[in-house]
Amino acid sequence: MTDSRPAWMSDDVALFQDQVRRIFEREFAPHEERWRREHLADRSIWRQAGEMGLLCTSIPEAYGGAGGTFAHEAVIAAEQARALVNSFSINVHSGIVAHYLLAYGSEEQKLRWLPKMARGELVSAIAMTEPGAGTDLQAVRTSARRDGDHYVLNGTKTFITNGHHADLVCVVVKTDAARGAKGVSLLMVEVADCPGFRRGRLLEKIGQHGQDTAELFFDEVRVPVENLLGGEEGQGFRQLMQQLPRERLLIAIGAVATMQRAVAETLAYVRERRIFGEPLLAMQNTRFKLAECRTEVAFSEAFVDQCIQRQLAGTLDVPTAAMAKWSTTQRLGQVIDECLQLHGGYGYMAEYPIARMYVDARVLRILGGANEVMKELIARDMEKAA
Numbered sequence: 001m002t003d004s005r006p007a008w009m010s011d012d013v014a015l016f017q018d019q020v021r022r023i024f025e026r027e028f029a030p031h032e033e034r035w036r037r038e039h040l041a042d043r044s045i046w047r048q049a050g051e052m053g054l055l056c057t058s059i060p061e062a063y064g065g066a067g068g069t070f071a072h073e074a075v076i077a078a079e080q081a082r083a084l085v086n087s088f089s090i091n092v093h094s095g096i097v098a099h100y101l102l103a104y105g106s107e108e109q110k111l112r113w114l115p116k117m118a119r120g121e122l123v124s125a126i127a128m129t130e131p132g133a134g135t136d137l138q139a140v141r142t143s144a145r146r147d148g149d150h151y152v153l154n155g156t157k158t159f160i161t162n163g164h165h166a167d168l169v170c171v172v173v174k175t176d177a178a179r180g181a182k183g184v185s186l187l188m189v190e191v192a193d194c195p196g197f198r199r200g201r202l203l204e205k206i207g208q209h210g211q212d213t214a215e216l217f218f219d220e221v222r223v224p225v226e227n228l229l230g231g232e233e234g235q236g237f238r239q240l241m242q243q244l245p246r247e248r249l250l251i252a253i254g255a256v257a258t259m260q261r262a263v264a265e266t267l268a269y270v271r272e273r274r275i276f277g278e279p280l281l282a283m284q285n286t287r288f289k290l291a292e293c294r295t296e297v298a299f300s301e302a303f304v305d306q307c308i309q310r311q312l313a314g315t316l317d318v319p320t321a322a323m324a325k326w327s328t329t330q331r332l333g334q335v336i337d338e339c340l341q342l343h344g345g346y347g348y349m350a351e352y353p354i355a356r357m358y359v360d361a362r363v364l365r366i367l368g369g370a371n372e373v374m375k376e377l378i379a380r381d382m383e384k385a386a
Contacts, residue, residue: 006305008071008312016068017075023052024083032085035210039202041087043123043165049090050120056094059102064115070246070311074253081254082261084353086360087210089161091250093117097124097170099246100186104229104239109188113168125166127157127216128240137172137240138181142218144173146225151175151187153196153221159367163214164202167192171218172240175233184236186229189221196221207359244369245321249311251368252304252321255328258357259297259335265353266290266339269346286342293335300328319381326374329364336361 005014028045035041049055057072059065066072073095080090098117101110116122133139142155153173160166169189176183191197200215230239267290270280280286307324310316340347340354347354365371 006301006308008074008305008308010071013071013075016072017079020054020075020079021082023054024079024085027052028085029083032087032210035087037209039204039209040164040212041210045088046093046120046123046165048120049088050118054090054094055120056098056114056118059094059098059114059118063102063110064118065098066118070308073250074308077250077253078257081257084258084261084356084360086208087212088165089211091247091254092126092161093124095250096243096247097126097168100126100170100229100239100243101188103243104186104235105188106226106231108226109229113188117168122167123162123165124168124170125160125162126170126172127160127163128172129159130156131158137184137237140172140174140184142171142173143177144171144175144185144187144223146175147222149225150222151225151228153187153189153218153223155218157216157218158200159203160214160216161367162212163216164199164212169216170229172236179234181237182234184240185233186236186239187223188227188229189218189223190227191216194221205363207356207362241318245316245318246311248321248325248368248374249304249307249316251364252300252307252324252328255332255361255364256297256300256304258361259293259300259328259332262332262336262339262354262357263290263293263297266293266342269343269354273344280342289338289342293338296331296335300331304328319378322369322374322377325368326365326371329361330371332361332364 027048053066054076056065057068057076058070061067077091077095098114101114113122117124128137130140130142133141142157144151144153153171167190169191171187171189173185173187174183175185196219198217200217203213203215205213270286273280304324307316307320310320336354336357340358343352343354346352349355
């Protein structure tokens, strides 16, 4: 099957894609094995990524960004996933936190933080999940009580991507516990030299071993009132719901790119591996399994390309993003499993990319909202339309 350029990819974006692919392959992929072994990427890679134009690409130039579009973000998400470089999350930093600031931040907040994020001087994270509250964001218990010109922040966050290196954390808090979703707010917390803030251990995971997933603790942390996003309390849940489709689409884009890599790795392997005197690719079962995988990838590519076009047009809605997220991550698990099987015993060896993909991909069905919740969002939309 001959690949063709998707409709959303202009000549400029295609050129950018070539540059980004080379950067990830040459500058970052060679370090992944060490980062996974050390359970942490080098802090210096953030400045390097900023210098290479990988951060805040769709943030306006007035705030230090590159002035691009979501298409540029999509390219970075895809090429980072394709290169199997998952020890630092540009998606979280540039695709999520930067856009919370762009959408809801004051002019002062944007000018204060976005240029430093674009340069990699500030690393950002978003702290939603708690030990007792994950997908259900209305159930968060981290509190922020007003005390003069500060909020006093108390609570625990867990599974925080970029949590170890983060300098700026967008924290989901309850400013009014009695109001449910209407009591949720977002606070930007500068954690460097911040009394009462501490990072917990780097969490041991079955995959994505280089990603600095950490616990964050807030004990009577004082945060200036002007760090509230949106100008008034109680806007956080609405802000989260508006931005989550972008996050879920970025996950889907990465899932498709990983599927493409899995099929390419497997095709190369079965061409070389011989069984009963012939290449493994000559076996009908191998050919049929790869044909099935390639078809699954093609369906996912087509749908995600459509979603990217809708995101660029400002029409991507919650249920469609949910469809993209759950369907691509589910297919990713199936495709990688089939590809690993075709590697035989070598597929179980950690030195092979397919083995890394197998364990790294599993969390995608959980993060960004569990896939079961994605189906619930789709079902609710169907009920409304009935």
